[in-house]
Amino acid sequence: MSLDTIPIHVIHSPPGGAVDPAGLSGNAPPLLRELLEMLRRLLVTGETAAIDLSALPLTPADLDWLKHTLGAGEIAITLQASGESTLDETACPGVWWVTHHNEKGTVTSQFIEVAFVPELVKAHPQDVEIGLEHLELLLSDL
């Protein structure tokens, strides 16, 4: 049997970040309304929120569409902690696209966070205390 007789259907991503309309399930647009509510609440009450993207029936094309539609903002944060995490602001300030990778580069979880600054970016007071001690130690050696 030659390779040609085995039916293979190759899907190429369209170039230039465009989205393949055939893969859209229609499940992504309602999430924008959800985000709208979350963003309003953030402004009124200061309350943060998040959407867990891996918990929803979204196709890869849906995710591309969402990311493409929300666009890219001014800030892109990279965190190195047991693999890379990216916390990127979208074109809507206050809406962050958060992706966690493990050491092997596999995506372990993906969220859209609604916050002024994502929680993970802030330094914890206990860690700041350790930083203070370290700085004091550096100064005592001078």
Next chain:
Amino acid sequence: MQGPLIDTLVRQGVSRRTFLKYCATLASMMALPPTAGRAMADAMAAARRPSVIWLPFQECTGCTESITRSHSPTIEGMIFDMISLDYQETLMAAAGFQAEEARHQAMKENAGKYLLIVDGSIPLGQDGAFSCTAGRTNLETLKEAAAGAAAIVAMGSCASFGGIPRANPNPTGAVSVSDIIKDKPIVNIPGCPPIPVVMTGVLAHYLTFGSLPELDDKGRPKAFYGETIHDRCYRRPFYDQGKFAKTFDDEGARNGWCLFELGCKGPVTHNACATTKWNGGTSWPVESGHGCLGCSEPDFWDAGGFYKALSMPADPLKIAAAAAVAGAAVGVAVSFANRAKKGAAKAAHETTTLDDLEK
């Protein structure tokens, strides 16, 4: 029992952000609200390391294989550093007398407090002679170890429901843990094998809350087994649109349409494969083009054929009617409705606290 978990982690050079990131992922996999990661991190950081004894009975070691693939060197390994695994025949260095001695010592020192994990079914035929360790039957060993356990985790379909050893005609008289032990809290983690992170998730829950998670009517944690494969399947929209693969190489199969007519047991199978996936999130059976076998349900081996379509989908009318009205958006709506059922929707309006998670 040692000091708080966060101290152990800091000694191992694990940063707080690494831990927070891990908790966020874990919360996602446990189908908790996204904001629960923070509350979990606070509770887990203060948790202490419990003693764990793992007994293998009539099993194929597939469950151990699955779980060992999940940790070292990935972050799940942290969880295993968070427990004190005092007896595990496959993984421990000790053998023979020393191994048995380690088990007895752990049982004595942590009486009433240790977590007992069991994989494999227990044969009752021929007075239990089908499976013995150190000259004693599995039945004797289980009863002895269960007596001092705080709780029991039945790992895999064999320990949970009898599994493949119990398949018709059940030559060894295999039964599940819950068929024998009636006076201890038991959590079933079925699957052939179970998903690695489901195991670590239950341990994390035990560490976080000091109790076992909320269970369904078959003793399975609702966080992982609360929804069907079908409800969380990325091919679900094709089911709603009536697009089905009819054979394994037709156009529908190549287009990634629903595998219902090829015998997929997704609609009646409760497991987390569709969201957590397998092999470090690489893929899962349906994504690889094969229907679900239903391995986390009782007697899946005798359920009438892997390639025979279910005679009737679970809850077909309700879902079909909703789909007709709401169109394609129904998938999202169903997911949110399911979450609401768990009382998690509350978290969408308020910051999640530890109390909320324990409800």
